Amino acid sequence: MHARGLDGWHVTVLTEEAHLPYDRVALSKALTDADVDLTLGSAAMWEHEALTLRTGERVTGLDAAAKTVHTAAGTAYPYDELVVATGSDAARLPIPGAELTHVYRTLEDVRAINQAIAELTEKLGRKVNAVTIGGGLLGLESAAGTEQLGATPIVINGSPWLMNTQLDEGAGQALGRLIEAKGFTVHGGVFPAEVLADDDGQVTGVLMADGRIIDADLVIVAIGVKPRDELFRTANEAGPAGGQLFELGPRGGVVISDDCSTEVPGIWAIGEVANFGGMCLGLVAPANTMAEIVADRLHGGAATFPGFDTATKLKLSGVDVASFGDAFARTEHALEIVYADPARGVYQKIVTTDDAKTLLGGIFVGDAAPYTSLRPLLGRELAAEPGAYLTAAGGGDEVLEASLPDDAILCSCNNVTAGSIRDAVNGCGACDGQAPVRELGELKGCTRAGTSCGSCVPMLKKLLETELTKSGVEVSKALCEHIELSRQELFETIRVLELASFEEVMARCGTGDGCDICKPTIANILASQNSAYVLDAGRGTLQDTNDRALANMQKDGSYSVVPRIAGGEITPKKLGVIAAVAEKYGLYTKITGGQRIDMFGARLEQLPEIWKELVDAGFESGQAYGKSLRTVKSCVGSTWCRFGVQDSVAMAIALELRYRGLRSPHKLKMGVSGCARECAEARGKDVGVIATADGWNLYVGGNGGATPAHAQLLAKDLDDETLIKYIDRYFMYYIRTADRLQRTARWQEELDGGIKHVEDVVVHDTLGIAADLEAAMAKHVDTYIDEWADTLKDPERLRRFRSFVNAPDQKDDSITFVPDERGQMRPATAEEKARAGEQPVLIGASIPVRSSNENEV
Numbered sequence: 037m038h039a040r041g042l043d044g045w046h047v048t049v050l051t052e053e054a055h056l057p058y059d060r061v062a063l064s065k066a067l068t069d070a071d072v073d074l075t076l077g078s079a080a081m082w083e084h085e086a087l088t089l090r091t092g093e094r095v096t097g098l099d100a101a102a103k104t105v106h107t108a109a110g111t112a113y114p115y116d117e118l119v120v121a122t123g124s125d126a127a128r129l130p131i132p133g134a135e136l137t138h139v140y141r142t143l144e145d146v147r148a149i150n151q152a153i154a155e156l157t158e159k160l161g162r163k164v165n166a167v168t169i170g171g172g173l174l175g176l177e178s179a180a181g182t183e184q185l186g187a188t189p190i191v192i193n194g195s196p197w198l199m200n201t202q203l204d205e206g207a208g209q210a211l212g213r214l215i216e217a218k219g220f221t222v223h224g225g226v227f228p229a230e231v232l233a234d235d236d237g238q239v240t241g242v243l244m245a246d247g248r249i250i251d252a253d254l255v256i257v258a259i260g261v262k263p264r265d266e267l268f269r270t271a272n273e274a275g276p277a278g279g280q281l282f283e284l285g286p287r288g289g290v291v292i293s294d295d296c297s298t299e300v301p302g303i304w305a306i307g308e309v310a311n312f313g314g315m316c317l318g319l320v321a322p323a324n325t326m327a328e329i330v331a332d333r334l335h336g337g338a339a340t341f342p343g344f345d346t347a348t349k350l351k352l353s354g355v356d357v358a359s360f361g362d363a364f365a366r367t368e369h370a371l372e373i374v375y376a377d378p379a380r381g382v383y384q385k386i387v388t389t390d391d392a393k394t395l396l397g398g399i400f401v402g403d404a405a406p407y408t409s410l411r412p413l414l415g416r417e418l419a420a421e422p423g424a425y426l427t428a429a430g431g432g433d434e435v436l437e438a439s440l441p442d443d444a445i446l447c448s449c450n451n452v453t454a455g456s457i458r459d460a461v462n463g464c465g466a467c468d469g470q471a472p473v474r475e476l477g478e479l480k481g482c483t484r485a486g487t488s489c490g491s492c493v494p495m496l497k498k499l500l501e502t503e504l505t506k507s508g509v510e511v512s513k514a515l516c517e518h519i520e521l522s523r524q525e526l527f528e529t530i531r532v533l534e535l536a537s538f539e540e541v542m543a544r545c546g547t548g549d550g551c552d553i554c555k556p557t558i559a560n561i562l563a564s565q566n567s568a569y570v571l572d573a574g575r576g577t578l579q580d581t582n583d584r585a586l587a588n589m590q591k592d593g594s595y596s597v598v599p600r601i602a603g604g605e606i607t608p609k610k611l612g613v614i615a616a617v618a619e620k621y622g623l624y625t626k627i628t629g630g631q632r633i634d635m636f637g638a639r640l641e642q643l644p645e646i647w648k649e650l651v652d653a654g655f656e657s658g659q660a661y662g663k664s665l666r667t668v669k670s671c672v673g674s675t676w677c678r679f680g681v682q683d684s685v686a687m688a689i690a691l692e693l694r695y696r697g698l699r700s701p702h703k704l705k706m707g708v709s710g711c712a713r714e715c716a717e718a719r720g721k722d723v724g725v726i727a728t729a730d731g732w733n734l735y736v737g738g739n740g741g742a743t744p745a746h747a748q749l750l751a752k753d754l755d756d757e758t759l760i761k762y763i764d765r766y767f768m769y770y771i772r773t774a775d776r777l778q779r780t781a782r783w784q785e786e787l788d789g790g791i792k793h794v795e796d797v798v799v800h801d802t803l804g805i806a807a808d809l810e811a812a813m814a815k816h817v818d819t820y821i822d823e824w825a826d827t828l829k830d831p832e833r834l835r836r837f838r839s840f841v842n843a844p845d846q847k848d849d850s851i852t853f854v855p856d857e858r859g860q861m862r863p864a865t866a867e868e869k870a871r872a873g874e875q876p877v878l879i880g881a882s883i884p885v886r887s888s889n890e891n892e893v
Contacts (some may be wrong), residue, residue, distance in 0.1 A: 042086035043255035045334075048113060049087070050105070052094035056082070060123075065685065065746070067146040067181035069719075074143065098271045100281055100300050106265075113391045115705045117302050119330055120268075120290070120436065124261035124308040129169065133231025136239050137169075137255040140178040146796060149256060150888055151176070153185045154713065156253050163188050163729060169228055170258035171198040179220060184749075186712020186728070189220045190250065192242065194259075196225040198539060202348050202359040203399055206376055207381050210383035210401045214355045217381070219752060223250060231255055233782035252643070261287040263309045263316045265887075268298075273771050283552050294340040304330045317344045318849060321448040322841055328451055345448045347406060347411055355381075356404035356792065361397025361414045362387050370396055373422040386410070386422045390571050393417045403427060405789065408495040412444035413455060440532070446499065447485035447492045447854055454499060461503040474509070479585075493785075515776065516553040519546040521742070523609050523776045527561050536566065538578055550578075550853060551661075553712035556590060557776045560663055564771050565700035565783045565812075566819075569826050571833065584836065585824055587643055593865035594851050597623065599637040599655035600696065602671045603688030604631025613653040622853070623645055624860045630667030630705065632658060640849055644837050656822040663777075669717065673710030673727070682709035682727030687756070688716075691725070694760065697820045698767065701774040701783075719747045722780040723763055728752070736766055736794060737784040745781035748791045764813035765798045765806055772809075775784055 051057065058074035063850065065072045082089045090697050097106035104112050126139035138149050151755070156164045166182035172194025183189040197208025198215075212222050228358065230243040231252075231737040242250045266288045272280040280299050283291040289311030296304050305328035308318045332339035345537070347360035365372045369390035376383050382402035388395055395413050402405065405427045413615045418425070442455030460482045463472030473479045478488045480676050484491040513522040526545060535541050541558050542550060544889050550558070557726055558579035587595035599614070618625045621642060623635040638646055647657075660666060668691045671677065673684030688708040698704065706716030708725045718724030724735035730753040738747030751762055774783040785795045796802040827833045854868055 038393060046088070048084050048115075049089045050093045050095055050113065051089070051091055051105065053142065053144075054092045057092065058143060060142075063140070063146050064177045064181050066143055067140075067150055067178065068184045069746070070147055070150050070780045074087050082589070088886055092736075095267065098267045100271055100275075100303065102683050103302065110155070115302075117304070117334060119304045119306060120309060121305070121307045121323075121327075122264040122267065122309045124263050124316070126257065127262050129228065129231075129257050131228060131230055131260065133233060133239075134238065134257070136231050136233055137257045140256055140258045141261070146178075146181070148183070150256070152186060152254055153182060153187050157181055157186060157712070160253065164253045165190060166254045166256065167250060167252040167443060168256045168258055169242070170226065170260070171195060171222070172201055173350065175201065175258035176215070176256050177350070182254075182256070182513060183219065186714075190252070191215075191222045191227055191228070192244075192250065193222065193224045194227045196545070196562055198222065198224070198397045199357065199359075201261050202346075202363065203357070203401065204385070207357075207383045207385065207399045210356065210376065210381055211357060214381040214402060218355070218505040226548050237396050249452055256390075260306060261313070261318050262287075265290050265309055276481070279457045283302060285314060285316065287316070289316040291777050294343075295333050296326050296341055297333070300316075301568050304333075306330055310655065310755075312341060315342060315344070317346065319344070319346065319348070321345050321451075324449055325451045327496060345445075347448060356400065356402060357439075358400045358407040358422045359398065360402040360407070361396045362409045365396070367396055371422075373426065375423075375426045379760055380475070384426045388418070388422050392422055392758075394450075395422075401793075408492060409450075412446050412495070416441065416444070419853065430852075446495060448490050449486040450487065452483050452485040457485060457496065457499050461500055462507060472507075474504065490854055515557060516544070516550045516551055518550055523557060523561075526557070527772050530558075531565055536562070538562075547568065553776070556583070560699050560701070562777075564816075568820065569823065569833075571836070585640060585643065586640070586657065586661060586827065588619075588661050590863070592851055594636065594863070595638045595640060595643060596660065597638050597643070597650070598632060598658040598660035600692070601632040602670055602692040605670075605689060610655070613650065613655070617646055618648050618650075621689070625863065628667075631669050632667060634660070637853060637863075640837055644828060644834050648828055651822075651825050652830060656696075657824040659823070661701065663701065663703055664697060664699050665692070665695045665706070665720070666695065668706040669721070670706060671707045671710050671713075671715035673708075677710060679862060681729050682710055682732065683891065684708040684710035684716065684727060685727075687725060687732070687759075691760070695763075695767065697823075698771075698816055700767070700771045702777055702779050704767070704780075720744065723747070723766065725759065731755050734759060734762055737781045737791065739781040741779070748784070750791070751796055761810060763810045766794070767795075768809040768812050769797055769805075 049057070056079055059076050060441060062074050066074055070219065076518055081087070093111070094108045095105050096108050099106070102888065103116070104114050106112050121844050126141040126145075128134055128139070129137065139151070139154065152165050153166065153500045164187040166187035167190045168179040168182070169192045171191050174190060175193070176198065179189040179191050184375070186726060197203065197205050198211050199208055203211065205249070212224070216222055225244045228242050232241045232243055232249065235240050239255055241252050242255060244250065268282040270282075270283060272282055275281045282298055282701060285291055289309055290298055290313055291303045292298055292305050292310045296306055296310065298305055307323040308316050309317065317677070322470055326341060329339045329341055351360040362370065365387045365529045367389070370390055371388050371390055373388065374385045384403060385404070386395065386397045387397040394412065395418055397414070398407070398410055401841065406425050410425060426599060442453060444454045444456065446452055446454045446457060456744050457479065460473050460479055473482055473819055479496065479500055486496045514520045515526060519526060529535070529545055530541060533544060535544060538550065538555070538558055546554065554580040583596055587597060589595055600814055614625075614635070617623070618635050621638060623637045626634045626636065628634055638822045658666070668687030668688040670684045672680065674680035674682055675685060693706065695704070695706070704723070705721045706723045706725070707716040707721040709716040709718045710727045712726060712728075714726060718726050719735050720738045720740055722738060724738055724747045726733045726735065732754045733752050734754060735747035736744060736750045739745045770780055770783055774780070784790055784794060789796070797805070852864040852869055854864045856862045
């Protein structure tokens with residue numbers, strides 16, 4: 037959401053929900069994560085002096101003659117222009133027991149479902165049978181959400197096949213096979229007759245029209261929506277006798293013209309309440325387009341609504357589904373070019389005119405790779421024969437990269453054309469006079485393309501790179517000015533040639549002396565392929581400050597000490613050791629989100645002393661300083677928790693001890709939850725493991741940070757051996773192919789095929805490298821060493837830990853602390869140091885030179 041073009045305007049927004057406007061398209065995220073923030077745009081946007089937002093203010097009446105709307109609270113709001121975007125309500129079942137069901141429409145709806153599943157799981161002591169009535173977009177989305185919450189997903193669909201509005205029978209049957217293989221139960225071609233319950237009102241099942249009873253503990257109804265047009269109906273009833281102010285569609289919704297205006301001047305309608313061409317549509321793209329049109333009209337423009345774009349793309353439990361255009365080939369003489377592979381669960385169809393030249397539509401299930409490139413070409417001549425676009429049948433990717441005409445819509449959610457993208461890249465005024473954009477994030481911010489559903493991002497990136505190349509801007513994959521290879525290419529070169537030092541790498545792959553980009557990258561690659569001490573053989577000079585000190589430098593020049601506490605499990609005796617060390621050296625202590633204890637405030641020369649006490653007590657380095665595995669967070673699991681179904685602590689410890697010290701492009705975090713309640717927040721980690729009654733579900737690619745991402749399901753119900761095997765493969769494939777400093781979430785997004793590609797490589801071994809990846813991980817496990825234990829054994833290595841090179845016994849007295857208000861210490865501020873009488877030394881031949889490496893002065 038953007039606040040722009042508001043000069044001379046005051047906009048009042050009335051919404052009946054208590055929340056700030058949120059992204060209803062992303063409701064599935066709120067279903068599985070009750071704490072997720074779906075707010076559209078920044079909350080600070082509403083501080084604009086031209087905007088007033090009234091939440092919890094339900095509009096109940098519209099007086100078109102007086103140009104006023106009235107709310108349930110009794111407030112009257114006058115208007116000059118009125119935009120109605122009341123959306124729609126979830127349709128209800130007209131059967132007995134309908135009042136016992138849930139619907140899937142608002143934030144409160146999905147939170148109620150989340151809470152109900154959690155409460156029922158606790159009450160029943162088993163997995164909940166969650167029945168979703170409706171096999172369309174919303175129905176499958178809600179069913180997938182219940183499955184992620186640990187329930188058994190059951191779908192009842194009146195049509196013989198799923199998503200019958202978007203998919204033909206072949207595609208629908210393929211989708212059904214795929215999701216049934218993932219543990220869903222689908223009952224198609226029959227309607228429910230009654231929702232059954234016991235005497236306490238607890239749902240027990242669904243009686244079907246054919247007499248069957250389907251066991252159910254919770255029922256969700258997602259059978260469609262109906263426009264919320266009651267404001268217009270009430271206004272018609274109160275209007276002049278014998279006439280009506282607003283025309284309403286036969287199935288609801290207020291009729292609008294192509295400028296999104298109603299029959300009453302000054303009143304506009306957009307979104308699901310707007311009836312255009314005889315229908316209302318519950319998709320975000322046309323709603324966004326209508327909003328843009330009304331904004332343009334209010335500013336004196338002449339924009340018109342082109343009609344509904346019914347294209348759909350989604351991922352259901354890892355299954356890609358997409359359809360667009362005339363997917364059912366209803367155009368006279370239309371041709372259907374189909375590739376179907378029931379065994380693989382793949383269905384691809386392209387619909388063209390009878391001469392096989394003009395694209396009319398398409399359907400993709402199981403492999404939707406062609407969708408992002410084909411959809412903008414809707415209604416245009418194809419650059420090749422249609423079969424060449426069917427990637428499942430061996431079609432070439434080069435065909436999908438054909439140039440798009442400028443007026444082709446690349447991002448339908450925000451109505452952004454390929455021409456607008458080109459203008460932004462070439463600096464033609466698309467970004468209000470800003471310089472030409474060169475990065476994908478910059479391009480998204482400038483044009484808004486790819487900021488809603490995200491399905492156009494691969495094509496967006498492709499177009500950006502194409503335009504940069506056309507403009508003479510080299511799209512370089514070079515690591516830096518010294519190495520022309522990408523990180524992936526450099527990794528493979530070092531691995532294949534068995535290069536073991538920075539000098540060998542630069543002699544074969546680079547020029548010059550290196551820089552702060554290639555030096556630590558090469559050090560990281562060497563460390564990930566060879567578990568030798570990271571600071572030996574000249575590698576110490578390649579590392580950054582933290583790796584050189586084997587500790588994290590803090591803002592005041594002191595360091596933190598972080599011993600490993602595998603899985604968060606620690607004995608009282610070891611807790612006592614940490615307490616004694618922290619007290620002895622005056623360290624600040626903090627329990628982290630990764631379930632371990634950080635100790636802050638150690639001077640460089642103190643690190644060996646501190647670590648000797650910790651190593652002697654059985655601790656090892658937690659490697660909080662390295663691009664490596666940080667922690668494996670866990671809940672208490674089945675050992676203590678009455679809801680745990682697997683021993684999450686034992687698994688977390690096993691994983692942390694297996695992958696400790698594993699150097700990678702970025703830090704790695706893991707989590708293991710003992711049940712679907714997800715107390716360890718495993719889906720926010722690079723690798724997350726969640727227990728089921730039948731084993732472990734493996735999730736990959738989750739990240740926190742500035743751009744958080746939920747991990748995606750890779751495989752279900754795994755035994756211990758298979759789980760570890762898949763994680764071995766996943767980590768090693770990531771380490772070998774990711775870019776420098778690239779988190780797993782961003783790496784997966786940029787892979788051609790995304791999570792499907794990861795699944796192919798890790799689970800199905802389509803590249804034939806699984807054994808090699810497992811062997812590489814086994815080598816790491818077998819050669820792991822604790823860096824601090826090794827450091828303490830070697831006097832030469834200990835020489836690094838001096839605050840001053842030319843005064844080895846001198847302490848760094850510039851590091852000072854003061855007591856904080858909570859009974860610990862903190863770094864002194866500059867003002868506090870000055871008050872203590874410290875004076876800076878400005879001149880002097882004996883000024884000590886600080887360094888964290890004995891070779892640097």
